[in-house]
Amino acid sequence: MPGRLIQTDEHRRKVLRALLWITVCGGSFFSVFNLLHDNWLLAGLEIAYASVSLFMLTIINTTPRLPLWTTIYLLPFFSIMMVGLAQTHTIFAIFAWIQTIPIICYMLLGLRLGMCGSLLFVGIGLYVFTWRFSSESLLHNLEIVTNLGLASLTVMIFAHIYERSRLINEQRLTEKATTDALTGLPNRLKLAEVFERERAQALRNGTPLALVFLDIDHFKQINDRFGHEGGDRALQHFAEVLQQRLRQSDLLCRLGGEEFAVLLPGSTPTDALEVAESLRERLASTSLEIDGKPLQMTLSAGLAHFGEDGLILSSLMLAADKRTYAAKRAGRNRVIARDESPEIEVRHQA
Structure with missing residues (x-):
């Protein structure tokens, strides 16, 4: 490493x-x-x-x-x-x-x-x-x-x-x-490290690279309802469920709080959208029980693509974060792959 x-x-x-x-x-x-x-x-x-x-x-x-x-x-x-x-x-x-x-x-x-x-x-x-x-x-x-x-x-x-x-x-x-103590996922530092390696390969071989920004919906309400211990369990559940849907080459990281990111080497914009949508569906269909009470979790996600949205991690993070907040403003529990425009591409739970 x-x-x-x-x-x-x-x-x-x-x-x-x-x-x-x-x-x-x-x-x-x-x-x-x-x-x-x-x-x-x-x-x-x-x-x-x-x-x-x-x-x-x-x-x-x-x-x-x-x-x-x-x-x-x-x-x-x-x-x-x-x-x-x-x-x-x-x-x-x-x-x-x-x-x-x-x-x-x-x-x-x-x-x-x-x-x-x-x-x-x-x-x-x-x-x-x-x-x-x-x-x-x-x-x-x-x-x-x-x-x-x-x-x-x-x-x-x-x-x-x-x-x-x-x-x-x-x-x-x-x-x-480089590891988040609560979820066991790589953290922001590890993301930056792996991104530099994948960036070099993408520039050298012309292979696609995508970044997905993920934010748990209504996480503050989860903390208010179940306390911080319940919030920690929700974060651990989120990490466990999403990891099951990813390839070994993909990197799921916790950035901090309820914010996560997935680095998808070799994924085209279409591939990345399908992965993000499958993560959203997987989380929405897998409930968590805390103290005998069911908790249904959803996420909002934004996508960014290497080259199209920038050549450095900060540029991709900015673009993906912007689209994640656009997904939240649009009603949450959805994925946005492009900025708001006539060509906007949005998928959400019907």
Whole structure:
């Protein structure tokens, strides 16, 4: 989901910014350190990489190509680690950086790519370390590799668990923020999110898209008669009944109060009118009993069509809302698909 993607991207931007600053500072320091030890290759790589990192800091907040720049950062970052580990001028303490690979991979690449990157580069690091610091004792070499391998695996497992938990919690928060607590329906925020996706598809493929605005008739009287608890039950009944008449691709949302909306991807004006009419008929024919008293509910609806009534959600909402109030003025329990004109199209219960 886009909302979740936006949150994940922002999280990864923060992580990458922190790593870039660490790279600029660390690269500058170690380049001088390696120059003093006549390690020109590693010093040159660190100076070049620190410069690249400094440039990335100027664009990372706004670039839409975050995965590309993440890859551009990580491949040289891990490769320099391997080069440093393989250099005879360096000490074995550089292996400490290898332990950061799983954390960095999972935080910047996610679960699947994080696991692949961790296994690849940690495996290379272990091989290079064993090649450089192996002794004549097979048992001693096995002990070193086992300890380093288990330590790396432990870090990777913890990084995997953390990232998985973070994604699950992020998903739960996103769902909570985009769901109406009373009816369990998506809310206005979710409607805006899904509309942007369907809008892009409609523009790209030329497919139709319609929006239906729904308003429960005489909802204030329902509250006055049955109290707010009865009003809540009426809203839940409304949501349950209408969902039964919609396709899986359709999106029924509660906008607030007694106002709802249905987004109908792939629906022509004729299709949308038929759907709205079937919803109206379904609600009118399904009564609700509250405290042993029957409640007959009806709705008024207005339609709006992508392109004809606008290209953004606010334009469609305005047009559909206007027609809904026209339906109420005309007597309620009806659907209006066009503005009041000689070509007005109205359907209502006879």
